[in-house]
Amino acid sequence: MKLKALGLFFGIAFLFGCSPKPPQANTALSLKQVMEWVIDPNADVVWDSVKSISNIKGTTEIYPRTDAQWEAVRNSAATLVEAGNLLMIEGRAKEGDQWIEYSKRLSRTAEIALKAAQDKNKDALFDAGGKIYNACKACHDKYADFDK
Ligand code: HEC
Incomplete structure (x- = not known):
């Protein structure tokens, strides 16, 4: 009986929308600081992880080799996935639906890099780097006054 009454109470609370407000996020860092210090x-780390350097002695292929190196890339890719949420x-967040789209695109492309790092697949990691770059660029083209 008591349980039923409680259920009714929550049912009514739900109907009238008295759900708790989402907590206030800390926005001490400006957007520019998030870009320069977090993103x-x-x-x-992701972009520098796979590349080739050519000089007079030949070409050196750079890619993660040790577990620790793969983990470092994985951690940075994971940070970028979360950065989309930030x-x-x-x-x-700036005005407009597109902002949300571009933010999600950053998370989505970073997820591809994250998976590549987990799979230790350097080719997939390289491709994901390009996708991430395009995600950055798409938003900058629309919302920032550089990179044009
Ligand atoms: C959802 C939109 C969005 C995404 C995605 C985004 N940026 Fe930005 N970024 C901005 C905006 C807007 C600014 C300008 C901020 C300001 O000057 O106040 C900026 C500024 C920057 C700056 C500072 C540049 C300067 O000279 O002031 C850097 C560096 C930067 N972004 C890097 C990146 C990188 C790297 C990525 C992708 C991994 C990325 N951003 C993804 C919107 C975005």
Whole structure:
């Protein structure tokens, strides 16, 4: 009987929408700081992880080889997945549906890099780097005044 009454109470509470408000996120970092201190350094880890360097002695292929190196890339890719969420929080998100789209695109492309790092697949990691770059660029073209 008591349980039924409680159920009824929550049912009514739900109907009238008295659900708790989402907690206020900390936006002490400006958008530019999130870009320069959180997103950019982690994107660099992903982009620098697979490349080839040519000089007079020949070509050197750079890619993660040890478990620790793969984990470092994985961690940065994971940070970029979450960074997409950071861009969508209230107080940081800019106007327009496209902002949300571009933020999600960053998370989505970073997820591909994350999977590649988990699979230790350097070719997939390289391709994912390109996809991440295009995600950055798409948003900058629309919302920032550089990169044009
Ligand atoms: C959802 C939109 C969005 C995405 C996605 C995004 N950026 Fe940005 N970024 C911006 C905006 C807007 C600014 C300008 C911020 C300002 O100046 O206040 C900016 C600024 C920057 C800056 C500072 C540049 C400068 O000279 O002021 C860097 C660096 C940067 N972004 C890197 C990146 C990288 C790397 C990625 C992808 C891994 C990325 N951003 C993804 C919107 C985005």
